[in-house]
Amino acid sequence: MLLFFGTHLKRLLVLLVDALLISVSFLAAYSLRFNSLNLSEYARQILYSLPLMLATRLPVFILMGLYRGMWRFVGIRDLIVVFKAVTISSGLCVGILFILFRLENYPRSVFIIDWLLLLMLVGGSRFAYRMYREGWFRPGNRSASRGQNVLIVGAGRAGELILRELLSSYQRDFTPIGFVDDDRTKHHMTIHGFRVLGYTRDVPRLVRKHNVHEILLAIPSATTKAKRRIMHLCKSTQVKVRTLPSVGELLNGTVKVSALHEIQIEDLLGRAPIKLDTAAIGEYLRGKTVMITGAGGSIGSELCRQVAHFSPKRLVLYESAEFNLYQIEMNLFELFPHVGVEPIIGNILNQPKVERVLKQFRPDVVFHAAAYKHVPLMEVNIEEALQNNAFGTWLMARLSQKHGVKKFVMV
Numbered sequence: 001m002l003l004f005f006g007t008h009l010k011r012l013l014v015l016l017v018d019a020l021l022i023s024v025s026f027l028a029a030y031s032l033r034f035n036s037l038n039l040s041e042y043a044r045q046i047l048y049s050l051p052l053m054l055a056t057r058l059p060v061f062i063l064m065g066l067y068r069g070m071w072r073f074v075g076i077r078d079l080i081v082v083f084k085a086v087t088i089s090s091g092l093c094v095g096i097l098f099i100l101f102r103l104e105n106y107p108r109s110v111f112i113i114d115w116l117l118l119l120m121l122v123g124g125s126r127f128a129y130r131m132y133r134e135g136w137f138r139p140g141n142r143s144a145s146r147g148q149n150v151l152i153v154g155a156g157r158a159g160e161l162i163l164r165e166l167l168s169s170y171q172r173d174f175t176p177i178g179f180v181d182d183d184r185t186k187h188h189m190t191i192h193g194f195r196v197l198g199y200t201r202d203v204p205r206l207v208r209k210h211n212v213h214e215i216l217l218a219i220p221s222a223t224t225k226a227k228r229r230i231m232h233l234c235k236s237t238q239v240k241v242r243t244l245p246s247v248g249e250l251l252n253g254t255v256k257v258s259a260l261h262e263i264q265i266e267d268l269l270g271r272a273p274i275k276l277d278t279a280a281i282g283e284y285l286r287g288k289t290v291m292i293t294g295a296g297g298s299i300g301s302e303l304c305r306q307v308a309h310f311s312p313k314r315l316v317l318y319e320s321a322e323f324n325l326y327q328i329e330m331n332l333f334e335l336f337p338h339v340g341v342e343p344i345i346g347n348i349l350n351q352p353k354v355e356r357v358l359k360q361f362r363p364d365v366v367f368h369a370a371a372y373k374h375v376p377l378m379e380v381n382i383e384e385a386l387q388n389n390a391f392g393t394w395l396m397a398r399l400s401q402k403h404g405v406k407k408f409v410m411v
Helices: 009-034 040-063 076-101 108-133 157-168 200-210 224-235 247-251 278-285 298-308 322-335 351-361 375-379 382-402
Strands: 148-153 174-180 214-217 240-243 289-293 314-319 340-345 365-368 407-410
Touching: 009 040, 009 108, 040 076, 076 108, 148 157, 148 200, 157 174, 174 200, 200 224, 214 224, 224 240, 289 298, 289 351, 298 314, 298 322, 298 365, 314 322, 314 351, 322 340, 351 382, 365 382, 375 382, 382 407
Parallel strands: 148 174, 148 214, 214 240, 289 314, 289 365, 314 340, 365 407
Antiparallel strands: none
16 A cells, blocks of 8 residues: 555545545444434444444555546546445445444444445545536636637537537636537537537528637548538638547547647548658659749748758759749758759740750759649639640640659649
């Protein structure tokens, strides 16, 4: 016992609390049995029995694992363990007292009352602590607004876990207003006091009605089609949307508010994202001359940084926007001073210029990222999109082949 509790002060404190509860329960059982606080007639009997109760019950509690659990997360399974520990220890106590004293003059009903009281005290103390940690005893209503209003999509197991995590946080930055779920049988039912307010199609209406600041998607097992439909609804509300990880991560026990992340493209792919063999890519690019078209764009500039990380011999940046080219050049100079950078201003439709650059630097690899990518804007500028994206790409590919480029990668 000393080894078990020696380095765990909290466990020792809990054991002392249980010892107190055992004593209180036994004394209260006599008081309730005889409807009196005057127990002088049974003082000798209690004095002999109480140390035996403590010496029997506490080792059983230890062996049953009552001091290994975390009270903050106590649940039904913990209550079942408490029930078993109290019942087994009660049986042992009665058996030992029968062997020692034949239970002569012992009121039998005291042991039944004691069993019931101890079960309530030991189990209740643990649940009371959990309620305290979750804020039930703090001033004010638990549902009072203390943070941003959030709507949870999905009233299943994942939604319940997220709600529990939201309610148990000390610094509650979020105030749940309820759930939506397409399962009609769950409508108007409550989870921890919060109602299922309707279908997912009701999200825009509920966002306006309850002034929702964030939507939390707790539907990790939903189909890709369902997720896309729900995301389309959420997008129309103009509020932030965050989602849970995959089912596998949920099974690993990582369902927390910190596990929520903003919706990403891989959440809607319907397949696992492709994992690149970065070691092989790095080995191939190291010491090579690499040309990147559209190097100053959002995709091109990130591509420049990724390629520079693999220490190419030379990095040729081809970009039509002067300021963008200047920015990525300075950024690469600061982050990768060992990489030779050649900034070239030019348009991919300028065939003579592209040929001169290919002839001068003889790149081994060309990453073609120069393209108009804003689809709605290009839909009303079809001629420019066709000329730049289609004809420009064809021109770059043809000239790269002509001048001996070993790898041409269209981004």
